[in-house]
Amino acid sequence: QSALTQPPSASGSPGQSVTISCTGTSSDVGGYNYVSWYQQYPGKAPKLMIYEVSKRPSGVPDRFSGSKSGNTASLTVSGLQAEDEADYYCSSYAGSNNLLFGGGTKLTVL
Amino acid sequence: QVQLVESGGGVVQPGGSLRLSCVASGFTFSNYDIHWVRQTPAKGLEWVASIRFVGSPQYYGDSVKGRFTISRDNSKNTVNLQMDSLRGEDTAVYYCARPTSGWAFNHWGQGTLVTVSS
Numbered sequence: 001q002s003a004l005t006q007p008p009s010a011s012g013s014p015g016q017s018v019t020i021s022c023t024g025t026s027s028d029v030g031g032y033n034y035v036s037w038y039q040q041y042p043g044k045a046p047k048l049m050i051y052e053v054s055k056r057p058s059g060v061p062d063r064f065s066g067s068k069s070g071n072t073a074s075l076t077v078s079g080l081q082a083e084d085e086a087d088y089y090c091s092s093y094a095g096s097n098n099l100l101f102g103g104g105t106k107l108t109v110l
Numbered sequence: 111q112v113q114l115v116e117s118g119g120g121v122v123q124p125g126g127s128l129r130l131s132c133v134a135s136g137f138t139f140s141n142y143d144i145h146w147v148r149q150t151p152a153k154g155l156e157w158v159a160s161i162r163f164v165g166s167p168q169y170y171g172d173s174v175k176g177r178f179t180i181s182r183d184n185s186k187n188t189v190n191l192q193m194d195s196l197r198g199e200d201t202a203v204y205y206c207a208r209p210t211s212g213w214a215f216n217h218w219g220q221g222t223l224v225t226v227s228s
Contacts, residue, residue: 003153003154003156034212034213034214036213036214036215038155038215045205045218045219045220045221046155046205046215046218047218048210048214048215048216051210051211051212051214051216052211052212052214057210057216089154089155091155091157091213091214093212093213097160097169098157098169098171098172099145099157099213100157101147101154101155101156101157102154103153103154104154104155
């Protein structure tokens with residue numbers, strides 16, 4: 001199974017919104033509502049931002065939202081802030097007790 | 111608070127073995143599955159293995175199946191990852207992680223670096 005497809009980079013100005021896509025297949029993203037999104041700063045462990053497509057863990061700002069359409073999931077960051085500059089990874093359950101990650105997207109706040 | 115602490119990383123020659131450990135605290139360890147996820151600059155994050163809260167079954171990613179073995183000792187709040195027949199492509203930072211639900215990980219360790227090189 002191949003990794004999920006994310007754009008290598010994304011950017012936006014403070015206050016703007018940016019959306020990062022995560023494309024899979026009907027066997028992973030399209031087949032299950034188990035898509036998660038992680039934020040990672042250099043040298044740090046990933047932090048869960050979204051799970052089960054659109055749920056936010058406690059403490060994650062509501063500026064972060066998730067959605068899914070067909071085989072593509074999306075993470076939207078609204079009201080961009082400087083602290084949002086980080087790498088973002090998606091993941092999806094792929095059946096048969098297997099998990100796939102995306103290749104990661106570097107978000108730059110201009 | 112929930113803590114996961116990995117250890118056991120280091121430098122090993124191709125074909126060699128290494129055993130990673132993940133010690134947990136701050137929660138009822140025996141109630142949770144535990145996963146290993148690795149990360150390289152080139153490939154990003156990759157799911158490696160998981161073990162159910164009762165100790166079985168275990169599940170493995172295709173790239174490590176037959177070479178890695180995950181186990182746990184609930185009396186010691188510890189999960190181990192025995193890595194055999196190591197290859198250069200196994201070089202990575204290895205994280206243990208605890209899921210919040212299903213396959214979403216809301217708690218991660220700090221990671222331990224494994225380098226496979228001659």
